[in-house]
Amino acid sequence: xxxxxxxxxxxxxxxxxxxxxxxxxxxxxxxxxWYQQTPGQGLQFLFEYFSETQxxxxxxxxxxxxxxxxxxxxxxxxxxxELGDSALYLCASSLTGADTGELFFGEGSRLTVx
Amino acid sequence: xxxxxLHLPTLxxxxxxxxxxxxxxxxxxxxxFIWYKQESGKGPQFIIDIxxxxxxxxxxxxTVLLNKTVKHLSLQxxxxxxxxxxxxxxxxxxxxxxxxIFGKGTRLHILP
Numbered sequence: 001x002x003x004x005x006x007x008x009x010x011x012x013x014x015x016x017x018x019x020x021x022x023x024x025x026x027x028x029x030x031x032x033x034w035y036q037q038t039p040g041q042g043l044q045f046l047f048e049y050f051s052e053t054q055x056x057x058x059x060x061x062x063x064x065x066x067x068x069x070x071x072x073x074x075x076x077x078x079x080x081x082e083l084g085d086s087a088l089y090l091c092a093s094s095l096t097g098a099d100t101g102e103l104f105f106g107e108g109s110r111l112t113v114x
Numbered sequence: 115x116x117x118x119x120l121h122l123p124t125l126x127x128x129x130x131x132x133x134x135x136x137x138x139x140x141x142x143x144x145x146x147f148i149w150y151k152q153e154s155g156k157g158p159q160f161i162i163d164i165x166x167x168x169x170x171x172x173x174x175x176x177t178v179l180l181n182k183t184v185k186h187l188s189l190q191x192x193x194x195x196x197x198x199x200x201x202x203x204x205x206x207x208x209x210x211x212x213x214x215i216f217g218k219g220t221r222l223h224i225l226p
Contacts, residue, residue: 004157033214043158043203043216056213090157098214099207100146105157 002027004093006106014114018079021109025072025093031055032074033098034066037088037108046089048098049074055097078111086113122201124221133191135220137204142185144206144215149178149189152219153200161189161202191222199224 005024013019025032033048033056045058049068066076072093078085088110092103127133139147145166150158164171164178164187171178177190187204204217 035216042218045213045215048213058213092157102148102160102163103150103158103214105150105159107155107157 004091004104004106006091006109008109009107010110012112012114013081015081015083017081018077019081019111020075020077021089021091021111023074023076023091023093023106025074025091026104029093029095029104030072031094031097032068032072033092033094033103034074034076035090035092036060037090043090046076050097081113083113086111122219122221124223126223126225127194128225129194129196131194133194133198133222135189135191135202135222137187137189137217139185139187139204139206139217140215141206141208144208146207147178147180147187148205149176150203150205151200152203158203194222194224196224198222
């Protein structure tokens with residue numbers, strides 16, 4: 001079956017702009033979680049959605065938001081971009097939830113903020 | 115591929131030898147632990163998991179050991195191959211707040 005698909009794979013934005021990233025989970029998976037990966041901080045949890053509801057949230061400012069649609073596809077949005085938002089954004093889907101089962105990751109969306 | 119961590123600890127192992135990657139976890143309430151492998155340019159990939167009611171679990175060429183007394187997790191890879199070159203992350207589920215917490219990662223470098 002198809003894996004987790006993230007779009008776009010690469011994007012460049014300037015400070016102050018906003019960006020929307022998309023994630024299509026594995027068919028049948030209702031949990032989608034998002035992570036930010038940077039060289040300095042490693043993999044950090046952003047939020048998790050399960051059946052269209054935000055189930056958990058990491059310690060990121062309100063500029064970072066997300067949503068999940070009825071088909072389990074998820075989007076995350078970052079508004080008023082800052083240089084420090086440059087990172088690889090990873091989406092993962094899970095059958096049972098991000099904290100109880102195997103996560104299947106996409107290849108990520110690499111965001112560069114200039 | 116992208117640089118996952120400029121200051122990651124690195125383990126260099128001769129091809130064919132066994133590799134042991136260690137991880138100290140933080141939350142004594144965590145009851146589920148996972149190892150992930152991340153190759154250059156790709157997302158992390160599940161390797162093996164273990165629940166807190168076990169102290170050892172084996173997969174194909176990999177073994178995870180859990181020592182709850184000292185909050186330590188290790189991943190053993192038998193007969194290391196060039197394809198094992200990657201960054202390895204341990205993760206715990208941090209039961210207190212239901213979040214998955216990733217360690218900083220260890221880069222495994224295979225020597226020919």
